[in-house]
Amino acid sequence: MLCNICQSKDATVHFTKIVEGKMHKVDLCKACAKDKGIDDPSGFSLADVVIGLGASVAIEKSDPESDGRCSQCGFSHTDFKKTGRLGCPDCYKTFQKGLETMLKTMHKGVLHVGKVPFTLKKSRDFTIKIEKLEVALDKAVGEEQFEQAAVFRDEINDLKKKLEKVSVN
Secondary structure, three states, X not given: OEOOOOOOOEOOEEEEXXXXXXXXXXXXXXXXXXXXXXXXXXXXXXXXXXXXXXXXXHHHOOOHHHOOEOOOOOOEHHHHHHHOOOOOHHHHXXXXXXXXXXXXXXXXXXOOOOOOOHHHHHHHXXXXXXXXXXXXXXXXXXXXXXXXXXXXXXXXHHHHHHHHHHXXX
16 A cells, blocks of 8 residues: 555555544654654644644643743643643643634534534523413413413413424524
């Protein structure tokens, strides 16, 4: 098998990455692997290969005033490059700019929105509000507060329409 870069030497370094469900294989010869910085296990970061050989550079440049080290645990860019992990919660603040750049290339955004799909969460929220309003409506009718009951009824109807739209999408 020939190297994907030089197309002349036998490949001795092999990587497989999966992007959006599609498998991509990368085969490199020893020289091309060395050019990409993959020959030195202590300086090699699998995260860099997967993300595109630029993640650790973004982390390295993230905070010039921190000397590249976390003030809390002393974790450095080199430590991140070796392990692919950070040392403590303060590392996220120290390397914030670089992490945001890296995460934007890996994910849709930098804000974690949870594991529940948006439409499911939205429909669950509407259902809970509707149930609470129905209890309030029954109480208002029982106490003969018909004007308040009408307000609850209208809110319930509005929420049911919104719930229908969320469920359709």
